[in-house]
Structure formats: structure tokens, C-alpha cells
Amino acid sequence: MLPAAAAVKQLRNFHLPGGKHRASEGRASSKTTPKKSQTSLLKSEKNNLFRQLLLRAAAAVKHYLDVIAHFAKLYTGGEQMPLASFLVAFAKQFGESALLGEEFMAVITHFDFKIHGSLLPCFRVAMLAAQLTSSKVVDKISKLLVKGDFDRLRNKCGKELAEAEALLANGWQMVEQATHLDDYKKQGVFGRYCIRIVLFLCQKQKFSRENKIWESLQEITDQFGAEMLSPPDHTAPSSSHGLPAGKAGKFEDLLTADEASVAMLQHQRLEPGANYQNPKHDQAIYKLLEMTKEGAKFLDPGY
Numbered sequence: 001m002l003p004a005a006a007a008v009k010q011l012r013n014f015h016l017p018g019g020k021h022r023a024s025e026g027r028a029s030s031k032t033t034p035k036k037s038q039t040s041l042l043k044s045e046k047n048n049l050f051r052q053l054l055l056r057a058a059a060a061v062k063h064y065l066d067v068i069a070h071f072a073k074l075y076t077g078g079e080q081m082p083l084a085s086f087l088v089a090f091a092k093q094f095g096e097s098a099l100l101g102e103e104f105m106a107v108i109t110h111f112d113f114k115i116h117g118s119l120l121p122c123f124r125v126a127m128l129a130a131q132l133t134s135s136k137v138v139d140k141i142s143k144l145l146v147k148g149d150f151d152r153l154r155n156k157c158g159k160e161l162a163e164a165e166a167l168l169a170n171g172w173q174m175v176e177q178a179t180h181l182d183d184y185k186k187q188g189v190f191g192r193y194c195i196r197i198v199l200f201l202c203q204k205q206k207f208s209r210e211n212k213i214w215e216s217l218q219e220i221t222d223q224f225g226a227e228m229l230s231p232p233d234h235t236a237p238s239s240s241h242g243l244p245a246g247k248a249g250k251f252e253d254l255l256t257a258d259e260a261s262v263a264m265l266q267h268q269r270l271e272p273g274a275n276y277q278n279p280k281h282d283q284a285i286y287k288l289l290e291m292t293k294e295g296a297k298f299l300d301p302g303y
Helices: 004-011 038-043 048-056 065-075 082-092 102-110 121-132 147-156 158-177 183-201 217-229 259-266
Strands: 275-277 285-292 295-299
Touching (some): 082 121, 102 121, 102 147
């Protein structure tokens, strides 16, 4: 079977078309293609590239390859997908043995953490890194992180999630700019940083390979800084071993996106120039002028 990490790797060589889809409660707003039969997908001229991916993927992965594509386009750093490259390389160090499963990929791709101004791209990638390298596997599918972990993070760890995202984004920037480390060591240092943060926030450090319990995000970050200066010789991570992006085919760089861009992705049903109604207040129709970091600007109907 083809692990999800390998499927993500394939996406670097293909440009996938996008579509529309209705977002549901608890998921980040999105627009993906409505479900079609495999036959219609394979016959569709529009989905020629998607067909190539389906044909090359194993049966265990191809049923949710569109979700993997959606994740890659939205959360891995734009057209060049640098965080996808990191995930593939980091997972490869450990044999790419774990499958992610359709349910987990759907949750990590569409889940709404309800963090104002951020879709948490770096934290999602960190969760994926932890899941890919976990040995907590049932029927070849990694079971380290489950839906309940996402719910608990959203309900109880909003502040910590925002802090973790900022730390990981800054850490990734440091890794990309480091000239004293080769790619292999960069992957190891950042991978350990990702997994430590995820296990700490998810309260699952007992599944870590390390004989150490981290007490805070700051302590984990201090260790990351130390390893950036002098990475350890071992290659094993301190892990548990135990899409759509607005317009079709567009890769989103959420690492550098401003708050207005993120807001439009979180509320893709909104479109500048369109008319909307708020039944909680009155029956008047308002025209959306623009979305800014302060919020949405509507034209007053009496103006």
C-alpha cells in the first residue's frame, strides 16, 4: 500500500484542479468537488491529472487522495510546498510505514480550530509529522491522534494553539535560513520540535521515545534552539512510535498570508460585491465591499 506521505510527494509533480463543496460544522470553510463515482472521475477531461494520481495510488489511499491534495494546497507553504517536502523527507527517515487513514485526513484538513486570523498551517503539519512517525498503529493506520484530541485542543487550548503556531512558524523560518545544517539535520531538528509541541499540547508525552517530560512550550523551544546550534548525532525523532484553496488549482501560502486573506479562506461563502442578509437583525440586504483585518465591510442599504 502507498502511505499518505508518498501520496503527498506525488502532488509536487501534479497541479490538481479544485471545485466546490459545502462546509459542515466543525470544519474549516472550504470548496471541494462534490463526490463523484470513480468511473466519472476517470473519464473526466478536467480531472486528467487527478486521474493520474488515482491510478498511481494504492486502494487504501486513493479514496481520500483529494483530501490529501486539499491539505497540501492549503497548508504546506504555497506553490513550492516546502512543508510537504519536509513531511515526505521526515517520514521517509522512519520507513513511511504508517498510513494516515481517510477519517484522520478529513479531520486534520477541514477541522475548524476557531483561532481568529489563523488556520494553523504549521501546527497541522506538526500533527501530521507526529501521526506519520507514530508506532501506535492499528491495521497499518496510525492511531496516535484522534478526533477527540482536536476537540479538546479547540475547547481548552485556544491560547496555546496560537502560541504554538507562532513558535512553529518562526522555527520553520529559522530552519529554512540555516546554512550550517544539511537538509537531513534540518528535518530532524524541526521534526523533533513539531512532535514535542504536539505531544505536549495533546497530553500524549507518554507515547514519546524520549525519557523526558517537557514542562512548557518555552522549554521545548529552548531545546529546539540548542539543537539548531548543535544537532544531536542520532537520527530518531522524539516522537511517539508507539482543499480546497479558494479558486481551483490555487496553492495558498498561509505562512505569509495576512489576516484578511485568512478570513476569506475561513469564510469562503463570502464574496466581495455580493449581497447578503442578516436575519437576526433585519430583512435589509447589504453589499459586501471588502474583507480587512478589522473585519468585513458592508454597504449600508440606506447609503
